[in-house]
Amino acid sequence: MKSLVCLKQVPDTETQIKVNPEGTGIVTEGIKHIINPYDEFSVEEALRLKEKFKEGEVVILAIGPDRATESIRTALAMGADRGIHVNDPAVNTADPFAVAQALAAAAKDVQYDVIFCGHRAIDDDFCEVGAMLAEFLGLPQVTLVTKVEVAADKKSAILERDIEGGKETVEVPLPCVVTSQKGLNEPRYASLPGIMKAKKKPIDAKNAAALGVSVEAKLQSKEYSMPPERKAGKKIEGLEPPDAAKQVVQALRNEAKII
């Protein structure tokens, strides 16, 4: 069972994000980065499939600057077999369209039964790469997947996906693109033997030229800004409840202008 796992490195959820003074992005210096949690579900699912079929390969494909190697290494320490690191300034911070183009180009040299993507990345929240990648590769895709059952002949899979208020079960021919949703599994921790082995596993570094793509971004980010700081609330004190209620209604109508 061969899986290609697309992985993005994102700021740790516990990091305090600051916008850089130019407003062109966030300050990345000094912050901790992690594997996008939805991609971590993907890594885990791919490892489980390989273990279940007792054969195959798990390849990690990531786009990002030098530090993205750390996240690939973490996935290798979890048990993945090898990594492909696309590191090119033209792609690293590009829009989902360009990222999907680069991923599709890199995927052409890899054999796979399934391509896993996180259903979204927790930093920019576009939720687009999986769908675009499937389109570029001409593959079917199933989004928000919480359960994967691959047929013994690896020609199809039964997938369970989240829908509003419930679950939908679908059958899909393989190969396909699956986007992982929370609930798919509990990702394992890297083991120490895994960490030692990860050091020796290959990570193939590539740039856009080597992939033979010239990416064309469709979006340009204009400005990054922080949400306005919450203003202090107003306290209505020292009144009987009916009078206080009147004041609240007046304040909501005249000051907040929401009723």
Added chain:
Amino acid sequence: MAERFMSERNLKFVLYEVLDLESLTKLPYYQDHSREIFDLTLDTAIRMGRDLLAPAFQEMDKQQPQLVNGEVKVHSLVRTFMKESGEGGWIGAGFPYDAGGQQLPTTVAMAAGFVFGAANFAAGAYPLLTTGASHLILSFGSDELREIYVPQMLSGKWQGTMALTEPQAGSSLSDITTRAEPTDEGYYKIFGQKIFISAGDHSGVDNVIHLMLAKIKGAPLGVKGISLFVVPKKRLDPDGTLVSNDVTTVGVYHKMGYKGCPITQLSMGENGDCRGYLVGEPHKGLSYMFQMMNEARLGVGMQATSIAAAAYYASLEYAGERPQGRKIATKDPSLPQVPIIEHADVRRMLLFQRAITEGSLSLLLQCSLYADLAAHSEGEEKERYDLLLDLLTPVAKSYPSEMGILSVSQGLQILGGYGYCDEFPLEQYYRDIRIHPIHEGTTGIQALDLLGRKVVMKNGAAARLYFEEVYQAITPALQDPTLKPYAEKLQEALGTLQAVTTHLVGFALKGEVELFLADATLYLELFGIIAVAWQWLLQGLAAQEGLQAGPTEQEALFYQGKLMTMRYFYHYEFPKIQGLATRLTDGVAVTTEMNRELFAD
């Protein structure tokens, strides 16, 4: 529990910038390792701490272990964590490759232990005990013992313990009475009682392996008649099934803290069928056990540090959020209240916590580094690191344990009434940390070890080496205008320490052993403050270096915070050595002249 229980930045500062951990990878034993591997290891430990251990921290305190039908039921996390620790390779991390380990430096393993302890000290204790016990079998046991026990213990399926204490023999191990009767079958029959055995029986594993001290019938009196045995809860039948080995769990103690890990009372041989397997040679048990005890002593110091660290971050978080009062200089009641971190006295308490915690962490990792260097060097160099480690082990066990209690207490104080209530974790930290000056040799025992044994051994060779090490920090610090005043203070303190030592050893030379050792605990305290001051000067050097390298704004704040905490230590904690030195040299006998009658009423 607070959001943050440790600082990754600080841990890496100590490991890489203060101790230069990466230099270890030049030793052939560690040649497969690298900073990348250490970082990945710590990163994984932090994730396990945050996602696996911390969520059960309070629950394990509230759902204490219960003795049900002869077996101790523990929280379900124990089995999960033992399994993760086994499968993840944490239990045997430092062992050689051929023994199923990863040859990870002790320093890194200790750092990971710090993370686990800060997240959930009680849970962290189970694998730690198993590491020590399996290391003992690996070091001194026969091939057969190694083959049967070590793999199962490293996998986390079998728990390891150290079974020393008996009802009548706690600190005084020479008085143990558990006896081992030889048989013709190659094993001994064990009879006796053990108490206070941590993780001595529990539902989180399939078997428990006690590394137990006992006396072989007819052995010499005292410590020279003590032997070490492997005594399993269940033994392997020839057909490979596990059967009862006549080790009965008689009771579980109800403790004030550390409630997530049972401390048990065990009875061996009630039916005359408890088998023990001799480790190494007869009558050498205590010297073998010292390997585990010394490792465990550093482990205890680290656990105390980890609890103190978690408490520090909890009170720091609270101090930044809790509005109370106004700045002393502006008592205008119409102004909004300020968070209590704005009050100097609250900052004093926070600085106290930070100075104790980060100073202790640094000292313990320094000792771990000596352990790594001693284990993998030869000749004179090996002896140097062995002696330094021997000398500093009682200090690195006691200072964090004793001062950690005070540190958590100050943290609790910051929360005021909330600190005293179980809605916040401080009261649990306060209860949890109290065990540390007691187990693995009380502070009194550590003090006797330091003054009565370590300082004077080989004509003071260890102390001389230690002074050399401290001078390696003083010399460069004297060249730095910011650090110079502190380097001078430390230099002066070494003179004080020397004078106190000479004075006390003078009693020993005159044969007045009582007077020599009566105040050993105060001597240990004095020694500890100076040792931590040394570590703070090292941290000051590293922080200055960091500042000179043109750091980012955030990094600069980190280094400046370090320097400020160093200043705090030298101006608030360090002066205490003067009072201690005065007492230790004034020559007035008090505790030795006091007697029971004078305590009458």
